[in-house]
Amino acid sequence: MKSVGRCRAHTNIALIKYWGKRNDELFLPMNSSLSLTLDAFYTDTQVILDESLVSDVFYLDDVKQGEKETEKITNFLNLFRNRANIETKACIKSYNHVPTAAGLASSASAFSALAGAMNQATNLNLDLETLSTFARQGSGSATRSIYGGFVEWDMGEADLSETSHAVQVDDASWDIGMIVIAVNTGKKKLSSRVGMKQTIATSPFYSSWVETATKDIKNIKKAIKSKDFVTLGEITESNGMKMHATMLGAMPPISYWEPDSVKAIQKVKEIRDTGLPCYVTMDAGPNVKVLCKKSDMTEIENRLLEDFDRKQIIPSHVGEGITLLSEDEWNY
Structure with missing residues (x-):
């Protein structure tokens, strides 16, 4: 059976x-x-x-x-x-x-x-x-x-x-998008699980991270409710950078960044300075994600292509929750 x-x-x-x-x-x-x-x-x-x-x-x-x-x-x-x-x-x-x-x-x-x-x-x-x-x-x-x-x-x-x-x-059906800048899609050298444990055990900044993350989630939910994209983006960027700061404070210091990660962050800030609201976040890896308005994605992509290859720029719209697939939809 x-x-x-x-x-x-x-x-x-x-x-x-x-x-x-x-x-x-x-x-x-x-x-x-x-x-x-x-x-x-x-x-x-x-x-x-x-x-x-x-x-x-x-x-x-x-x-x-x-x-x-x-x-x-x-x-x-x-x-x-x-x-x-x-x-x-x-x-x-x-x-x-x-x-x-x-x-x-x-x-x-x-x-x-x-x-x-x-x-x-x-x-x-x-x-x-x-x-x-x-x-x-x-x-x-x-x-x-x-x-x-x-x-x-x-x-x-x-x-x-x-x-x-x-x-x-x-x-998130109100003009929300994200662009991934794929700096390096190879397997990372240090797993998230190991990185988390090392950060908790040795970083003096970690307790402050937990305390401020609690405030951040309260404030970002307010921004989402009021559809305040700029505040949403500012909190997103700040929170992500704080997480990486806790890693840099670990012993030994942890960094998932690569030179092109910094290049991508600087490029996004340059684009933002021209009046297009866009904000970066990074997880435990070198790739940079750009939170932006869906209506601005094409223009932001074109700006990023000045510094990165087409294959490195992956635009994404908002995804749905889990979906069950029928036998006909299983195309493997």
């Missing part, structure tokens, strides 16, 4: 960052965060629960994954199997339309898509809020990719897993 689930999830870029856990096992964050879901980057995942299988099998972009990678997937699937009271093993096929481990939130779309597919295959029919608590335990940022638009990940209470979940704040 077989049961199938297929799901697409888009990645998200945090405007108010998540950087550090208070509980590693449950993926509970030190502070709440807020993101924008993007349509340009996504993961499609199929789960087939098959009683003839003796162990889980995991394919990523048609390449069978090893024991270490599969073990992480198995642990994640067990969250659903335990809830459904089943032990059936699965064959997972996942296709990542996001450069993996390059600071472009590939794990967010990957585990969100896997959560949606497993939810369908097990017939658990978990609501989106509950599903976001499951996705979180695969990758923290995956909790936000369950939804489209502007999404808040509520840090929750103490060590209560079910209280830390995501919720859509706004559908």
